[in-house]
Amino acid sequence: MSPFFTLLARDIKLAARSGGSAFLALSFFALVATLVPLGVGADLRLLARVGGGVLWVGAVLAALLSLDRLFQGDFEDGSLDLIALSPLPLELTALAKMLAHWLSTGAALTLLSPLLALLFNLPPAATLTLFLSLLLGTPAVSAVGAIGASLTLSLKRGGLILPLIILPLLSPAVIFGAGAVSLTLDRLASGGALGLLAAFSAGAVLLSPFAAAASVRLNLGG
Amino acid sequence: MITSLIAEKLACARGDRRLFENLSFRVKAGQALAVEGANGAGKTSLLRLIAGFLSPAAGRLVVQDADGESDDAEERGKQIGWLGHQDGLKPQLTVAEQLAFWAALYRGTTNSAVLEQVGLQRQADLPCRYLSAGQKRRLALARLLVSQRPLWLLDEPFAALDTSGQALVAQLMALHCGQGGIIIAATHEPLGLGNESLKL
Amino acid sequence: MNWLFRYANPHNFMRLSNVLLPITAVATALCLGVGLYLGFTVPPDYQQGSTVLLLFIHVPADVAAEAAYGAIAICSLLSLVWRxxxxxxxxxxxxxxxxxxxALGLITGALWGKPMWGTYWVWDARLTSFLLLLFLFFGYMALWNAIEDEVRAARAAAILALVGVVxxxxxxxxxxxxxxLHQGESIVSGKIxxxxxxxxxxMMLGYILLFVSLWMLRIRxxxxxxxxxTLMQRSAA
Structure with a gap:
């Protein structure tokens, strides 16, 4: 196996074995979806109206939960030094870690979303749009999140500052993602919104490995 | 294959503090260099400098091989076998998985003989969380072997090891030098390789 | 870039800013004074009445805020490339x-919203963008404060600022x-x-000069x- 897939496979294995960060994220996601109707009331028309936005925000927050550990574990036990000296460039290291994070959280959240859409009375067409938008948009969450995780990797309480850093940067993903669902609810074409979302994701996935690698390099020099 | 590592008037600064300056040395293939000094003198920083994690405040590091010489930190990093303070082990992975991971990442080779060499063949399927500090250190040594790098940078290689473990480190180091490798070790104890030493 | 490096030396910066600061300070006072006087003496807008005055405080605040982020981004680039x-x-x-x-732009925007639409906050596109910009500033400052080692904090914050500027x-x-999509309202619509x-x-010029003056003062x-x-460390040693 190439070094890239070796690292990817190890990170997924670690995520699966350390008490399931995916399970944690999914539970959090489901809990948000339960609390919002308790907060705003059980009016099914209202719930359908806000469902796309609520589930998008819930998914982003749920994906954040495990992000602060993306580089931190490897930094603390010395693995990051060793990875940096391996033939794998740090940019690809960052990409592998983003991909592992997405597979263990973003993809799982996307798969769960149709079930939670039921709680919000979303019609089938809107549910499909929600599913597609999460599929296209959650990679951006992992990618932008990786930048935040690399910037805060040496901080003991990095998890506190991480959301403040990356949530404003992720606002376009929430806007396009939830917007696509709104458009579908109004029986309008959501293709444009999904296209914008895909473009944002692609840009984030292409550019953030460089920012994350620069930031990891900076932290190894400490 | 590296023929020698040369430091020319190196200086290292951390924040406002200068750790060392005007440091020059030369280590040839098959030789070892012990770096000695009090805590905080900059032993670990020197190793991190050689590894390319830190950049020197002044001076340069040159690697010579059959093709010529280079002071590129990135290139140098690809020659380095690193044994730091921490062992770089995950509690959730077994000894064999751990070693296979590092071997694949470093495009090295792994075989059961390596585990035998460091005395961990019986623990191969045990998750690392159950290993003692000394056993973890032995696994880190196995990782160093499978990485197959010519330039070893060792930070306190004898730490956390019992007498037989220390003998193992000495034996592995002698073997590495015998095969034409280079060792630079930060240490409080003599390496026992007939090596030179550098006092920071 | 040579001229830049010359003034990037703290000693030279102190000398240069010593001369510049009084000039920009006086210019700031002049611009703001004249701007406010003109602003108060213009005829009230037929639609917005005397609330049009807030325009002269609100819009320049937004411009100055963007200028400040631009300044951070340029400094970040200089700091990452030339260290x-x-x-x-x-x-x-x-x-x-x-x-x-x-924050000033947001507050004046909200104060404007009240007489115009009967509510302080209307999720106008410009106001919303500025709310997000406020969080970008907060994140930048929080990262600076969180990392103890100053060199490392500076580089990390610089990376964040550049990601932000993209x-x-x-x-x-x-x-x-x-x-x-949601047909929001717009504060500044049509031609002025x-x-x-x-x-x-x-007023815009005044705000930018105010920013530049305060900025220089803070750097000094x-x-x-x-x-x-450094002196105290030396005397302690």
């Missing part, structure tokens, strides 16, 4: 002013897109009557603080 300590200081020093100008146009675009243009431009303070700290 000069003065650009680290300058980037950090600009952030609180940027945040204050952003993202800001996308955020603006997405918020504009969002507001057409020429009679308002002169005071507005003068930080440099002096550092010198004092």
């Amino acid at each position: 000069h300590p003065l650009s680290d200081i300058a980037g950090r020093a600009a952030a609180p002013f940027g945040a204050v100008f952003t 993202n800001i146009p996308i955020i603006k675009f997405s918020v504009d897109w969002w507001s057409t 009557a020429p009679v308002y243009l002169a005071p507005l431009l003068i 303070t930080v440099i002096l603080e550092r010198r004092a700290r």
